[in-house]
Amino acid sequence: MARAARPFLLLWLALAALSAWADPTAELDAAVEALQAGRHADALARLRPLAEAGNPRAAFYLSLVYQKGLGVPADPAQALQWLRRAAEAGDAFAQYNLGNHYLNAEPGDAGARKAARWWRKAAEQGLPLAQHNLASLYALDRGVPRDLAKARYWYRKAAEQGLARSAEALKELDRMEGAAALVLVDPQWLAAQPPGSLTLQLLAAGKRDDLEALVPQLGGDLKRPVLLYRVRSGQGRVMWALGYGLFPDAASARAALAELPESMRRHEPWPRSLASIRKALAHP
Secondary structure, three states, X not given: OOOOOOXXXXXXXXXXXXXXXXXXXXXXXXXXXXXXXXXXXXXXXXXXXXXXXXXXXXXXXXXXXXXXXXXXXXXXXXXXXXXXXXXXXXXXXXXXXXXXXXXXXXXXXHHHHHHHHHHHHHHXXXXXXXXXXXXXXXXXXXXXXXXXXXXXXXXXXXXXXXOHHHHHHHHHHHHHOOOOOEEEOOHHHHHOOOOOOEEEEEEEXXXXXHHHOOHHHHOOOOOOOEEEEEEEXXXXXXXXXXXXXXXXOHHHHHHHHHHOOHHHHOOOOEEEEHHHHHHHEOOO
């Protein structure tokens, strides 16, 4: 539901500090020390045998070496290979960074779903950055169904470890829970709805932000979700629109007008088929 206007709900994609959660083995400690001191050749000579022997933390650091080009030419393919190997072996930082990779590399819900899978693994191991990001997916309805209770759970876990951004996000959730649930309509969502369904189109505007600002006015006790979609008119103009609920027929949609506040009924909402929305849908 939220956009960049809610900064504390944003996904935290910064790479974790190299010194954190270091493996206690002496050889890996020496490799990390060399890496931090800029002795990249020494670090690589120590990391590779450890990584090839199956040490997941060494594989994670090796992925950073190739990602950043530390003493070797940057090699995204090798970086991803070692990152996956470390994540699959259970390294929490690797799982976190692999989630970051998927969110950035694959647009839309496909990448977000993969990110959620890996962030959850890292979050369950107690990594606060992953806990924050997983909470954000639940809060923002990205890759996982919107669930503010789960968002609150993971934000609290991260906040308890001192992550200030998560503490602020908890306050933002309190404000969000007083607003109507918002569904961002896309082709995948439309395809999953029953054939012949309609919504009550409330109003349309040129800017998404203008419509999102109106959603809190609908209140938090509505019986149905509010739909947000971007469509192209017959004249070629692209507009954002709000719809209320899902209905099997126009009569049911009109009957639901009584559920809306007077401020919305004044805009003369009208039943619109999801088929017409699918036909006119414009990509952001």
